[in-house]
Amino acid sequence: MKVTVNVDCTPEEARTFLGLPDVQPLQEAVMAQMQERMTASLKSMDPEVLLKTWGPMGLNNLEQIQKFFFSQFPGGAAGGGGTPGKK
Structure with missing residues (x-):
């Protein structure tokens, strides 16, 4: 049933x-x-607030980051001054 x-x-x-x-x-x-x-x-997602939060020193901070980045390459920003043929 x-x-x-x-x-x-x-x-x-x-x-x-x-x-x-x-x-x-x-x-x-x-x-x-x-x-x-x-x-x-x-x-807090406002672009102006984000830039102020991420870059407290303004453009100086960006320049310091660029200098640090380029200092990591052999020869600096000139395009390489490493020894040719060395791998």
């Missing part, structure tokens, strides 16, 4: 019937806090 029972109810009614807690207020509070944090973090 096969018995089929169809129950037509809303999620809230099913939750109440099964004795499960209503977590909707908690979920709303967490989502509001997440939205607030995401909105605050978007402000």
Whole structure:
């Protein structure tokens, strides 16, 4: 014998019937806090703020990075002064 029972109810009614807690207020509070944090973090993604954060010394910092980078190559920025034939 096969018995089929169809129950037509809303999620809230099913939750109440099964004795499960209503977590909707908690979920709303967490989502509001997440939205607030995401909105605050978007402000730090402003290009001007990023440049100020990454380069506190402005263009001097960029020049120092370039000098350091070019100093790592043999012969500096002149295009190589290494010994020919040496691998």
